[in-house]
Amino acid sequence: MSKVIRRTYSNYFLLPAAVIYVAIFILPTVMSFFFSMTRWTLADWEFIGFQNFATFFQEPSLSIGFRNTFVYALVACTLKVVLGLLLGVFLTAKIKTKAYLRSVVFFPTLVSTIAVGIAFSMMMHPTEGMLNTSLAAIGITGPDWLGDTRIALLSVALVDVWKGVGFATVIYIAGIMSIPSDYYEALQIDGGNAFDKFWRIIVPLSRPATNTVIILAFIGGLRSFDLIWTMTKGGPGFATDLIASIIYKQYQAGFYGLATAGNVILFLFVTVLAYPLSAYLNRKEVDL
Amino acid sequence: MPKSKAFGLLLATTLIAGLLAACGGGGSNAPETNASASAPPASASGSEPRESEPAKSVTISLLTDNTQDAVNSAKALIEAFHAKHPNITVEHETRPQGSEGDNFVKTRLATGDMNDVFFYNSGSLMQALNPEQNLLDLTNEPFQANVVDVFKPTVTFNGNIYGAPAGSTMGGGWFYNKKVYADLGLSVPKTWDELMANNDRIKAAGLTPIIGSYKETWTSQLIVLADYYNVQAQEPNFAADYTANKAKYATTPAALRSFEKLEQTVGYMNKDFLATTYDAGLKMLAEGKGVHYPMLTFAIPALLQNFPDQMDNIGFFAQPGDNADRNGLTVWMPGAAYIYKNGAHIEEAKTFVEFVASVEGMAAMATVSKPSGPYVIKGAELPEDTPQVVKDMIPYFDGNLTAPALEFVSPIKGPSLEQITVEVGSGQRSAKDAAEMYDKDVEKQAQQLGLEGW
Numbered sequence: 001m002s003k004v005i006r007r008t009y010s011n012y013f014l015l016p017a018a019v020i021y022v023a024i025f026i027l028p029t030v031m032s033f034f035f036s037m038t039r040w041t042l043a044d045w046e047f048i049g050f051q052n053f054a055t056f057f058q059e060p061s062l063s064i065g066f067r068n069t070f071v072y073a074l075v076a077c078t079l080k081v082v083l084g085l086l087l088g089v090f091l092t093a094k095i096k097t098k099a100y101l102r103s104v105v106f107f108p109t110l111v112s113t114i115a116v117g118i119a120f121s122m123m124m125h126p127t128e129g130m131l132n133t134s135l136a137a138i139g140i141t142g143p144d145w146l147g148d149t150r151i152a153l154l155s156v157a158l159v160d161v162w163k164g165v166g167f168a169t170v171i172y173i174a175g176i177m178s179i180p181s182d183y184y185e186a187l188q189i190d191g192g193n194a195f196d197k198f199w200r201i202i203v204p205l206s207r208p209a210t211n212t213v214i215i216l217a218f219i220g221g222l223r224s225f226d227l228i229w230t231m232t233k234g235g236p237g238f239a240t241d242l243i244a245s246i247i248y249k250q251y252q253a254g255f256y257g258l259a260t261a262g263n264v265i266l267f268l269f270v271t272v273l274a275y276p277l278s279a280y281l282n283r284k285e286v287d288l
Numbered sequence: 289m290p291k292s293k294a295f296g297l298l299l300a301t302t303l304i305a306g307l308l309a310a311c312g313g314g315g316s317n318a319p320e321t322n323a324s325a326s327a328p329p330a331s332a333s334g335s336e337p338r339e340s341e342p343a344k345s346v347t348i349s350l351l352t353d354n355t356q357d358a359v360n361s362a363k364a365l366i367e368a369f370h371a372k373h374p375n376i377t378v379e380h381e382t383r384p385q386g387s388e389g390d391n392f393v394k395t396r397l398a399t400g401d402m403n404d405v406f407f408y409n410s411g412s413l414m415q416a417l418n419p420e421q422n423l424l425d426l427t428n429e430p431f432q433a434n435v436v437d438v439f440k441p442t443v444t445f446n447g448n449i450y451g452a453p454a455g456s457t458m459g460g461g462w463f464y465n466k467k468v469y470a471d472l473g474l475s476v477p478k479t480w481d482e483l484m485a486n487n488d489r490i491k492a493a494g495l496t497p498i499i500g501s502y503k504e505t506w507t508s509q510l511i512v513l514a515d516y517y518n519v520q521a522q523e524p525n526f527a528a529d530y531t532a533n534k535a536k537y538a539t540t541p542a543a544l545r546s547f548e549k550l551e552q553t554v555g556y557m558n559k560d561f562l563a564t565t566y567d568a569g570l571k572m573l574a575e576g577k578g579v580h581y582p583m584l585t586f587a588i589p590a591l592l593q594n595f596p597d598q599m600d601n602i603g604f605f606a607q608p609g610d611n612a613d614r615n616g617l618t619v620w621m622p623g624a625a626y627i628y629k630n631g632a633h634i635e636e637a638k639t640f641v642e643f644v645a646s647v648e649g650m651a652a653m654a655t656v657s658k659p660s661g662p663y664v665i666k667g668a669e670l671p672e673d674t675p676q677v678v679k680d681m682i683p684y685f686d687g688n689l690t691a692p693a694l695e696f697v698s699p700i701k702g703p704s705l706e707q708i709t710v711e712v713g714s715g716q717r718s719a720k721d722a723a724e725m726y727d728k729d730v731e732k733q734a735q736q737l738g739l740e741g742w
Contacts, residue, residue, distance in 0.1 A: 039738060042398035043418060046738070055732055060725055061707075127560045147562030149716065235505060236562050237711035252387035253703030254394065254416055255736045 036261035045257070052261035059246060061238035066269075068153055069242045072228075073221025075157040080168040080217045081210060087165065088172025088209075089202060102173070106166040113163065117230025120159045121146060124231075146232050149239035156231050156240060160224065168213045175209025176202055211281040218277065222270045243269065347377040348633045348640060351396075351406035353389055354382035357589050358407070360656040361455070368652035369643045376636045378405075386506075390416075397422045402628040404637040407454045410442035410624045411696035416737065417626075419445040424627035424634065426450060431642045439664040442621045442696040451624030452645035456659035458620045459681045460514035460693060461606040463573055463581040468495060469603075476605050478612040480549060483580075487556050490579045498553050499578035500561025500713065501569035505706040508713050510582040511553065511607065512705070515546035517616040517691040518609035527697040533734065533741045538723035545610070547712060547719035547726075554715040562714060574598040582607070584620055585660040588677060592658055604680040606689075616689035617681060621696050622664060661685075699737065702729030 036052055038045040056062070091102050108116070123130040124145035132142035145155040183201045192200065225244035228234065234241040234249070247262035352362045359382060366378045381403060383392045390413060396402045397417060408414060417423065426432065427449040432440070435453060443451030462483075469475070472493055477483035487497035501507045519526055522542035529535035537543045558564060558578060570587055572578035574595035581587075585604060592599060606617035625644045627637045643649050650659075650668040659670055661678060662685050670678065684690050695701045708726050711717035717725070734742040 039736060041418060042394055043421065051735075055735070058728075058732075060704075060728065121563075125560065125563045127563075129563075144560070144562065147560070147714075233505060235707060235710055236502065236714055237707050237716055239716075249703065252391070253733065253736075254387075254390065255703075255732075258732075258736060 032260050033264060035257055036264045038257045040257035040260070041254075042256060048257070052258045053265070055258055056250075056261050056265060061234075061241045061246060062243075064238050065241045065243045065246045068240060069222055069244075069269075072153060072157050072160075072224065072242060073218050075154065076160045076164065076221040076224075077214060077217040079158075079161040080165050081213050083161065083165045084168025084172050084213055085203070085206070085210070087169040088176050088206070089198065091169065092173055092176045102169075105169050108163045109166040111163070113226045114230050116159065116163050117227050121231045124155060147236055149236055152232055152236065153240045156228050159231065160221070160227055163227075164217065164220070168217065171209045171212050172206060175206035179205045207284070211278075211284075214281060215274065215278050219270060219274050222273065223266065343375075345375045345377060346633055346636050347379055348404040348631075348636050349379045349381055350640070351381050351383055351393075351403040353385045353407070355385060357657045358382075361653040362407075364652045364656045365644060365649060368648065369640060372643065372648075373639060376639060378640060393417070397628070400630060402631070404631040404633055405625055405627055405640055407623050407625055410439070410451060410453075410621050411693075412699045412701045413695075414443060414451065414624065414626075415445060415699035419448075419450045422629055423450040424629045424631075424637075426452060426627070426638075426641070429638065429642065431645050434647075434666045435645060436664040436666060438690075438692065439621055442692065443624045443626075451626050452641050453622045453664045454625040454644050455622035455653065456650070456663050457622055457661035458585040459604065459606065459661050459684070460510060460584050460618045460620055461582070461604060462514075463583055463587070463677070464603050464605065465573060465576045465579045465601055466603045467601045468576050468579045476603070477608050478615050480608045480610055482612075483608050484552060487553075487580070491556060495576075496558045496572070496578040497556040497580055498558075499564075499569045499572050499581040500557035501564045501566045501581075502562050502710050502713065503564055503568075504566045505710055507566055507569065507583065508709040509706050510584070511550040511713075512546045512709055513693055513695070514582060514607040514618045515549060515609075516694045517606065517618040517689075518614070519543050519546060519694075520691045521609065521611075521614045521616065527694060530694070531698045531700060531739070533731075533739075536723075536727045537730075538720065538727050544719065544723050547723045549607075550709060550712045551715075551719040551722075553713060557713070562710075570594065573602065576601065585678065585681065586620075588660045588675065589657050591677075592675060599675050599677065602677050604677050606684060616691060617684035618693050619661070619690045620693050699739070700730050700734050702726055702733050704729045 035045065037047060037049055039048050039052075040046075059065075087105055091098060091105065095101070124132075126132055126142070126144040126147060129145075131145065135142040143151055146152050179201065183205065184197065187197055187201060223244055224242065225248065228240055228242055228245055229248065232240045234245040243262070243266050247259050247266065250262055251259035350362060350366070352358045359380075362380050366380060369378060370376070383389045393402075393406065393408055394417065402422070408417070425448045429452075431452065432449060439453050440449055443449055464476075468490065472489055474486050474489060477486055490497040519540075519542045523529075523535070523540060526535055526540065526543060535543070537547070558572065564572075566587075567590075569578070569581055569583070570591055571594075573581045574591060575598070591602060606615060608615055625641045627634065627641060631637055645665060647665060647668045650663050650665055651671075653659075654671050658674060659678060661681050662670060670682075705726060708717070708722050708729070712719060712722045731742060
């Protein structure tokens with residue numbers, strides 16, 4: 001086969017993918033940058049420059065939104081890393097019901113987020129919910145999980161962790177399993193205990209897994225929306241608004257241009273936070 | 289090489305275009321296929337021939353929202369209409385309610401895929417539909433003579449009328465439990481202070497004075513919105529000034545009072561009001577666990593359905609103002625039937641809308657769904673078996689003591705009102721602060737609508 005044919009052949013196979021990529025990803029992205037600068041009613045539009053961005057930044061709940069988004073991402077990310085690592089270690093140990101327990105941990109990941117949100121908001125009902133009635137049975141007055149503005153965001157973040165930790169665990173299991181057994185043998189010869197095994201071998205050598213979990217959980221947290229929307233709709237008031245829920249509310253109100261501007265801002269926000277983080281984490285990675 | 293590349297690109301684009309087209313279509317194609325079906329002989333129909341009566345059978349489509357009540361009403365309407373006009377078949381389609389439904393309607397209009405006739409809100413939401421471009425002008429239709437004048441401004445845009453009423457009015461005010469009122473020796477309040485005094489007595493008796501159902505945030509706006517009669521009584525020009533950016537909630541004392549009233553209800557609501565749903569609120573009202581429920585009378589069909597034996601215990605009064613002599617009711621206008629301007633069967637759609645906005649049409653709907661207030665069609669009376677709670681509203685209408693809610697006389701209504709009222713009702717934000725915040729919210733909406741003077 002001549003070089004020319006080979007090149008052409010491969011290019012033809014690229015074409016469908018490229019067309020789909022341009023039509024479904026590149027084109028809407030470019031268009032959204034354009035429509036973020038218009039007053040847009042779906043039927044027609046009027047160019048208004050950066051006015052939407054100015055309006056969006058004046059949104060009264062925006063500062064709450066940025067803070068909440070950051071807190072939410074941080075809490076969800078940290079807990080997923082810590083719990084995922086611990087569960088990963090536990091589920092790679094020599095226990096009998098390993099396969100069963102692994103599927104139990106992974107199960108929440110398979111359930112629809114909306115279903116999880118509805119189920120948990122019922123369980124977290126302050127007077128009739130399962131959580132507080134159980135607490136009441138042992139004499140504790142449970143908090144108003146989703147109604148108290150101080151803890152509502154945390155409650156949702158914890159549900160997010162419950163749902164997402166299975167995925168982190170799977171990544172950790174893969175990471176821990178790929179550590180060559182030589183290291184453990186060396187540790188045994190040197191007389192290290194279980195504690196050393198965890199801190200000196202598992203934690204440093206499952207670093208690639210940690211990085212993956214951090215990046216996925218952090219970006220996921222920054223743009224998370226579905227869980228908060230089913231559980232609190234950003235409320236009470238504006239207490240649990242995330243950037244994504246603020247954007248959605250603009251869209252609901254029919255302010256399509258403004259909502260698009262919000263999305264562009266969120267896109268930049270995630271990029272600015274996630275790209276350096278990913279670069280930093282990758283630099284720190286070690287080879288096995 | 290470039291030639292075949294271009295061909296590939298073309299192929300792919302056509303493919304995608306085809307996919308997109310497949311998503312649309314639907315409704316607008318259906319009538320043609322049905323029209324070609326054999327028509328029943330014209331003599332079979334008992335009704336007198338009309339100008340707009342098609343010789344062949346025609347199918348038009350109707351879009352309504354998906355509440356049980358809306359679906360039942362639409363089915364009853366279609367059945368009654370078909371009996372009278374056997375050559376016109378109406379296909380029924382539903383959409384979600386609330387802002388999802390708003391976006392559904394806007395998207396359909398924008399993509400040119402709207403049903404021939406659709407039921408949608410009158411007032412500020414209708415103004416956002418770009419009526420001149422999308423809706424058929426119904427100003428000169430003969431049936432407009434039967435429509436009560438107070439309704440017409442709510443479906444008017446630039447002087448043209450685009451809709452016909454599709455249902456009964458509803459009142460915004462306070463449901464109360466008559467049994468508890470009788471037990472505690474309370475009387476229906478004429479002023480806000482009397483209402484708050486009642487609340488104190490109820491609280492002292494160990495009951496919940498006001499039902500809060502803020503899990504569904506829209507319910508938190510009721511006290512502010514239902515106060516509009518009182519605002520208008522003191523500031524007759526408020527709606528016009530407000531639309532023209534000359535009056536603000538925060539700087540108009542009568543309007544600010546609406547937020548202050550909401551602020552005063554803090555501490556009177558059920559403990560779990562932030563987690564209580566609308567349905568749970570209705571249950572509390574019917575069972576007497578909560579005594580007052582600020583709500584729209586559109587809750588009556590749901591109450592009737594779920595608590596038929598409790599209906600005699602439920603009463604309704606308008607939200608009181610500060611002056612007992614000026615006690616009146618804020619009224620929500622019915623939604624309207626609109627005709628899509630670019631529909632394929634305009635004449636048949638007109639015949640259907642004319643039927644909807646007739647005494648017969650109202651009667652057909654009343655067979656399956658009890659009216660939540662008087663009708664805005666001349667000659668359409670409330671049925672005999674209308675529950676007393678609806679009849680509680682009639683004195684306000686007879687005494688001409690009603691005002692349409694602000695959202696029917698002004699195109700602006702800020703989208704964040706429900707979040708703001710949740711904050712006020714739960715004691716997180718003061719009335720003054722909330723009014724200022726809402727003014728900002730309204731400003732944003734007016735700018736997005738491109739209104740003049742903002």
